[in-house]
Amino acid sequence: MTGRAHVLPAALALLPWPQAAGAQDAKDSASIVVTASRRATALIDTPMSLSVIDNSTLRATAADDFSDFAHLIPGLSYTDSGPGNKRYAIRGLQSAGEPEVALYYDEIPVAGLPGGALDTGDSQPDIRLWDVDRVEVLRGPQGTLYGNGSMGGAIRILSKRPVLNKVEAGAEASGAVTDGGAPSGRLSGMINLPILRDVLGIRLTGYFRHEGGWIDTTPNPAIKLPQLSGQNVNPEKTYGGRLSIGFQPTAAWNITAIGYAQDTDTTAFDLYPAYAQAGDPYIAKTYVHTPWRDRIRMANVISTYQLGFATLTGSGAWQRRTLDRTTDTTRYLLSVYGCNEATWNNGCTTPATFPAGSDSRETVEAWSGEVRLASSSKGRLQWTVGGFYQSSRTSRRVQVAPTDSAGNLQYDSASGDALGRLFERDNRDGFKQDAVFGEGSYEFLPRVTADVGLRWFHSDRSDQQIIVQQFFAGQPTGPQLPQHFSQSRLFQKYELSYKVPRLGLLYVQAAQGFRAGGPNYPGGFAVQAPPYRADSVWDYELGWKLKLDDARLYWTAAVFRIDWSNMQQLVPTALFNYIQNAGAARSEGFESELTYTPVRDLTLTSGLTYNNARLVGPQPLQSTPALQLKAGEKLANVPDWTANASVAYRFSLKRGNALTARLDGSYQSSRGNLVGLDNPAYFRIGSSALADLHLGWESSHPWRFGLDISNLFNTYAPMSAKALDSNLVSTVTAARPRTISLRADISY
Secondary structure (H helix, E strand, C coil), rough: CCCHHHHHHHHHHHCCCCCCCCCCCCCHHHCEEEECCCCCHHHCCCCEEEEEEEEHHHHCCCCCCHHHCCCCCCCCEEEECCCCCEEEEEEECCCCCCCCCCEHHHHHCCCCCCCCCHHHHCCCCCCCCEEEEEEEEEEECCCCHHHHCCCCCEEEEEEEECCCCEEEEEEEEEEEEECCCCCCEEEEEEEEEEEECCCCCEEEEEEEEECCCCCCCCCCCCCCCCCCCCCCCCCEEEEEEEEEEEEEEEEEEEEEEEEEEEEEEECCCCCHHHHCCEEEEEECCCCCCCEEEEEEEEEEEEEEEECCEEEEEEEEEEEEEEEEEEEEHHHHHHHCCCCCCCCHHHHHHHHHHHCCCHHHEEEEEEEEEEEEEEEEECEEEEEEEEEEEEEEEEEEEEEEECCCCCCCEEEEECCCCCCCCCCCEEEEEEEEEEEEEEEEEEEEEEEEEEEEEEEEEEEEEEEEEEEEEEEEECCCCEEECEEEEEEEEEEEEEEEEEEEECCCEEEEEEEEEECCEEECCCCCCCCCCCCCEEEEEEEEEEEEEEECCCCCCCEEEEEEEEEEEEEEEEEECCCCEEEEECEEEEEEEEEEEEEEECCCCEEEEEEEEEEEEEEECCCCCCCCHHHHHCCEEECCHHHHEEEEEEEEEEEECCHCCEEEEEEEEEEEEECCCCCCCCCCCCEEEEEEEEEEEEEEEEEECCEEEEEEEEEECCCCCCEEEEEECCCCCCEEEEECCEEEEEEEEEEE
């Protein structure tokens, strides 16, 4: 990494430039209306650590998916398993099991795919951001209002609603070139039509993405296995859209129905550092082709009724996701037969089984509903009460088989069985959760408000597994004993806040967040793996939101300590992993975010976070010394430091035209891929710094044009890492090399 890349965030923060299209000045940022507290409040009056990216900023930064806006949010990091598959982390909280960060699209609480070990938080979807109204990122536990999986926070992606009184339309097209990669292109469109003025309307969006690949596979002369060869082997095609129907039968009653659809076809996304070449670190080293086919369908109906004293909201949601993917299991099978990539042709007992791949089809289908009543009249007492229910079913069929000479798995067209199959197991899982919750605040002294929240939660999860075929003859097959686990818990929140006259808000809180427990997959273990219990955190936090320098400077910050008990942790055991409750962990740190408008049309923003997330106290004993966890070891895949900075400027021209410029920089420090330092699969991911440049021209007509350069300095920037193929090979996902795109959009 270049020296200038290391100092980029600091340099941006110190630039003396006195707002680009979509940038918010400090006053506007503080007054943004959010619904993170389940009622509409101004950002500066909302006593929680919260960042918001509105539609204009998303457009100004050409943000199309999660990775395009994550670097704008202080303290938000993620593990990337490929397009549309993320694990999010806030305040250093990351481990296996249910999500640590709850993900909502509108009012849809997203349920994850099962994966190989019911690690559902490892596979959160990533739907394109075309025609999104705003993204709200809530930092810190949100157990009272958002429930299961929100121990680190919550991400809410809120789409634009139908406008009932006017016609709107928009379209965007762009083309891009990537350094060392293939060209890309995108098309998007939107139309908003009132059917009955002020009563009924629809909003329809659609998009298509063709992302050119930039990862290569190159034969290595030291390897005796058949090898793949190709350039730009990770192309992606995504298409989808959203239909929203708005119905306003009375002035007090609104109903919105939203439907999502997205299909993605791509292939391997992982880089293999051990096989990197001089001048080209973007090298994959699988021995089989690894297609990835992702199908997402979601629907949401939201009804709000104004009762005068309160607002009654009812929401129903449905989601279905199917993922077909192939991963490489060649290295693991080589180790089973006592050889490796260099000796397979003279040291293996059955070399005809190599290369081999693991094919899986995973599905999740979930129904959920929530009803809540929130006070709407002004007064010293404000409250929200409600109930929530979700039922989901997941399934997973996994087959391991050798590939043909071209590196592809072959299938029987009638049964779907992989030809030459070596192993198969099928799982069916059910998960139900229900909760009742309430949160109330009371201004008991002038400008001093107390807030108390409670949530009672019950979960019930089951698993049925069938071993269809084992690797070795004579091993048991057939249905395994059904697994079941249920648990009930009460979670709490307490907060005091003080409105500082003419300045802003101070608050102090103690709040819990939690994740549900469950059974482990039973197959593949010499001893039955026991279920794992719910884990939870207590967050102790002091925060403030201030408007300074005649409201030109908006500063929000928080100092926190999080105690994590019964932490769920993934334990590797040869081909199969399982989840267990480890000991305790702790994350201590701070986060700070500034928006400053020194002069009109110029906005400076910066963010800085630090979290020391580590194990504390005794950890459960492991039979394998290399897997033993120890106090002081850092949590996996989360950097201690993250920083971001932006400079945005708008230069007005004659006749309503304008030029815009925006420069964004981000940094994250190094981190490990696993918790245990002695684990042979442990390795560290280097620090990374990135910069993006966005230039635009706004016409007095409805046209806009933009030039976007992502990864401006063409830096190799590892973003996350994993040990794959049963922990025998280290892989990373990295930011795309420098990509230059031209875009044009029109709106009416």
